[in-house]
Amino acid sequence: MNNPLIIGFALVAFDVVLWRCAVPQNEVARLLVRLCIYAGFSALLFSTGLSPFSQAPYPDSMPQHVLGQILEVIWWLMGARLLSLALDTLLLPKRWRRQRLFQDVFGALVFLAAVVAALGFVLELPVRGLVATSGALAIVLGLAIQSTLSDVFAGIVINTTEPYHIGDWVSIDGVEGKVVEMNWRATHLLTSQGNIMIVPNAVAAKAKITNNNRPPTLHGVTVTLEITPEARPSVVLAALERALAGVRAVIAEPAPYAIVKRTTVMSVQYEATAYVDDMGKKLAVTNELYDLCYRQLQAAGIELRPPGAPYAPSAPVQQTDARLSLLRRVEIFNALTTDELKQLAPLLTRREYDRNEKVMSPEVVPDHLTIVDSGVLSVVAEDASGPVEVTRLGPGDALGEMGLLAGMPARVTISALTRSTVYQLKKDDLTPLLKDKPDVARLMCQMLSRRQDTLDKLGTPTPVASSEQSVFQWLLDGMRKLHDLTF
Incomplete structure (x- = not known):
């Protein structure tokens, strides 16, 4: 039991068990336990001559030499994993952790650095030549996957500027839905039809984004109506204002209003706009407002005009x-x-x-x-x-x-x-x-x-x-x- 190789692999196995079984349940406590195991593992290697900055000893025994090399490589990889976990658990905000973009990118960079260090220190391979070769290979791969890289960097910009969060109801590039996932490649939206729409980050970074959850207690509702041009605008606006006053869910500030949007040869377009304090009320308020506009206009003797219908004066109503x-x-x-x-x-x-x-x-x-x-x-x-x-x-x-x-x-x-x-x-x-x-x-x-x-x-x-x-x-x-x- 005094063999450092056996103790080292036992510590590694114990760490793997903690990782797979998620013990203890608290995430911070589990990280601290694993850091203690890593500290003991490091003390064991350095005190027995198994330095991760040089080749393993035991030149006379090839099996022991290979096992020592494996332990030294594991030290580098375990350190990279714990470093990424520490950043994820202790430093990153919770919303960034849900999106997993920063931890994935940072984890990849840390593991890449650990692999290069293990190759250079433990296996004593010519890292300079490897780096030069990998640089040329990276250029070739970068050209081949430039669209994916564009999504990655656009995702970094989106996660840094935070135009929306998970759970927000947004409109991106004409696609409207609820944000259910944000990763290094795309934003996943749950549409009103119950489908998942995937918007690449490169598209989202260039598109106009409407976030319906900001501000959180103010959401606009607008209905557009085409009215016969023979109706006097003041009468139409008064009817629309009465329709706005008939919706109980509408908030008083900002005040609802009705305006003349534009005129054509065949009709005049009006807009009635109101505000609610809950995103969940928009659908019901929109439907109620349409119904009230129809009833108030009908009560005022004003007819709605179907879009594109030719103009014809209506007969007076008895x-x-x-x-x-x-x-x-x-x-x-x-x-x-x-x-x-x-x-x-x-x-x-x-x-x-x-x-x-x-x-x-x-x-x-x-x-x-x-x-x-x-x-x-x-x-x-x-x-x-x-x-x-x-x-x-x-x-x-x-x-x-x-x-x-x-x-x-x-x-x-x-x-x-x-x-x-x-x-x-x-x-x-x-x-x-x-x-x-x-x-x-x-x-x-x-x-x-x-x-x-x-x-x-x-x-x-x-x-x-x-x-x-x-x-x-x-x-x-x-x-x-x-x-x-x-x-």
Whole structure:
């Protein structure tokens, strides 16, 4: 057991076991243990004449000489490995370690230097000639793999300047996705279609990069619309501003805005821009904003123009047709036929509300149905923590159905966020229709019962008479009593 060769190989084997088994679990502690083993290994070699800076002794025993040479070469390679690990564990920032570019490049350089040193000191090979030969070979290889080298150096620039990190949602050279990996060759993006797109670092270094995660709490949402040129721009912009005000997820600063982008012979292009504080909200807000823009423009009598469609002046809309179109957008009237809606359209009365004016108060039983024609209304309910905005209403949305159909109070406060126009239908005007169409009454109660879940969750449950009675049956009984129905 006093043979230094046996002890040296035992230390090397012990180090390999620690490396493969990852013992101890803590990375820094494991590195310190391996450094202690390397220090003991170095002390053993230098104290027994196995200096890594010269050939191994034992000239009379070829097996021992070869084993000594192997131990000296292992000393160089083990030192290179521990040096790269120490840099990786103790000095590099965590995000650089995840990207693995610097540690791979530095590790390759250190191992190359260790191999050259082992060849020169241990094996006593002519390193100068080897270096000269390897230099010529490096030139040939560099020309052969210049595109790969370009990716490597571009990766160094990207990792140094840090235009994006792993986890950021970016757009590189027209490719948009989430950064899932950054290495010495390329950046890997997970696209919205669930595919991995690999962008070479050389391409990323030259391309325009949009990082949607910077700043982290500010993300823009923009929708582009083409409008008929006969529409007055101030009217269009006012409608788009009302649409922007109707999205609850939009933050107040920076303020949302609408602008005229450009004009053509056939249309005028407008942009509506808003900001959200979470990247995950962009998709839902974009879809909601498109829908609200359509509804507000339709309420203002403005038509959207398909791109490339020839210009043709639109026919003026009759007042009765406008009211009929408004009734068709109300959910509880989906069960009515066109003739039945035509009977209700002339009965609608118009009313306007200024900004911040109260439209409906809680605990007040409305005797009419209110349908939003233009503008934005805010619906606020009370819960245990105080007032909570439940939703915002825009063109085509209705309020007061519970009072109109079943004589129930509103249970919410509704006020105008912008100057708004509404149409109202009185209870007495709806009673004859409900008496003639019992099936319509039942369908209305079914739709209305499905809309109570949100308010119930906020702590203002529907006051059903008994636990066994369903909300639908309770509403139907209330409708029969309120409108004197006999079915």
